[in-house]
Amino acid sequence: MSEAIVKLHYDIDAEDFTTAGEASSGVKKTLTRLGVNHEVIKRVAIAMYEAEINAVIHANGGTADVEITPERVTVIIADNGPGIPDLDQAMTPGWSTATNLVREMGFGAGMGLPNMKRYTDEMYVDSKVGVGTKVTLIVNMNRQGA
Amino acid sequence: MLKVSEIVKILDAEVLTGEENMDLEIYSGCGADLMSDVMAFVKESVILCTGLVNPQVVRTAEMMDIKVLCFVRGKVPGEAVIELAREKGITILATRQPLFICCGLLYSNGIKGRGVWN
Numbered sequence A: 001m002s003e004a005i006v007k008l009h010y011d012i013d014a015e016d017f018t019t020a021g022e023a024s025s026g027v028k029k030t031l032t033r034l035g036v037n038h039e040v041i042k043r044v045a046i047a048m049y050e051a052e053i054n055a056v057i058h059a060n061g062g063t064a065d066v067e068i069t070p071e072r073v074t075v076i077i078a079d080n081g082p083g084i085p086d087l088d089q090a091m092t093p094g095w096s097t098a099t100n101l102v103r104e105m106g107f108g109a110g111m112g113l114p115n116m117k118r119y120t121d122e123m124y125v126d127s128k129v130g131v132g133t134k135v136t137l138i139v140n141m142n143r144q145g146a
Numbered sequence B: 001m002l003k004v005s006e007i008v009k010i011l012d013a014e015v016l017t018g019e020e021n022m023d024l025e026i027y028s029g030c031g032a033d034l035m036s037d038v039m040a041f042v043k044e045s046v047i048l049c050t051g052l053v054n055p056q057v058v059r060t061a062e063m064m065d066i067k068v069l070c071f072v073r074g075k076v077p078g079e080a081v082i083e084l085a086r087e088k089g090i091t092i093l094a095t096r097q098p099l100f101i102c103c104g105l106l107y108s109n110g111i112k113g114r115g116v117w118n
C-alpha cells in the first residue's frame, strides 16, 4: 500500500436503522482498495461495525473518524448520547440495555463491546453520563503475538 | 464440505440472488438470530442461517466476509435486502425449514466446521 496517511470522516445517522453500517462498509472498501491485509480488514470492519451500531441503537447517532497509516488503522466513533454509567458492567459479555425492538433487529446480544475488544489491538472508551461516548479502536497492520 | 448447489438441494431452497456462485465450497456453518453472536464467530467459507431478514444481516455478512446466507422458516426479504446482497456479491438462499432443522440437515450432510471464541 502507499505510504500516505488516509483520513476518512462519516456522519452516523440514526434516523433509519437500515443504513447503519454504511460507514464501516465505506472503510472496508477503502482498506480493500489500499491493498491492506485481509485479516486486518476483517478485524477493523467487525469492530467498527459494532461501534457504529452502538452509536445508532444507544446514542441516536454520531460520527466516525478513521485514520489509516502504514502502521495501523485508528477508528474513533463519537456520540452525544446518554453515556455509559458503568463501563465494567457494559464490557461484560451478554450485558445489554437494548430494547426488544433492537433485539428483534438482531442486535442487543451484549457482545458488541467484547467483540470490539477481541478484534482490536487497542481499545479505549471515554464515556460521561449525559455527555456522550467516544470509542477508539486500533488495529495494527502487523499483529504481534497473535 | 458442501457446494452451494448441494445445499440448495438438501434444504429445498430457492436461490434469491447469486445463481453464479453455486460451485462455492462451504466448510462451516452458523445458525443465529443475533448478529453480534455471529460476529463473535470467525471462520472462512461460512454459511449463515438466520430467521432475520433485515439489511443488517447482509451488512454483518459483508463485514465478516460471509458469502452465503440462508433465510429460514419461509421468511422472504424485501427487494432492498436482495439488492444490497447482490451489490456485495453475497448469495442468498431461502428455505421453508426452521433454523434447527436447517442446521441439522447441513451438519449431517457434511458441514461440520464450527466457530471459535478465542
Ligand SMILES: Nc1ncnc2c1ncn2[C@@H]1O[C@H](COP(=O)(O)OP(=O)(O)O)[C@@H](O)[C@H]1O
Residues within 6 Å of the ligand: A054, A055, A058, A059, A079, A081, A082, A083, A084, A090, A091, A095, A096, A097, A098, A107, A108, A109, A110, A111, A112, A113, A114, A133, B036
Ligand atoms: N455509545 C453508547 N452510548 C451509550 N451506551 C452504550 C454505548 N455503547 C454501549 N453502551 C451500553 O453498553 C451496553 C453493552 O454494549 P454492547 O456490548 O455493544 O452490547 P449491546 O449493544 O448488544 O447492548 C449497551 O447495552 C449499552 O447499555
Ligand SMILES: [Mg+2]
Residues within 6 Å of the ligand: A050, A053, A054, A107, A108, A110, A111, A112, A113
Ligand atoms: Mg452493541
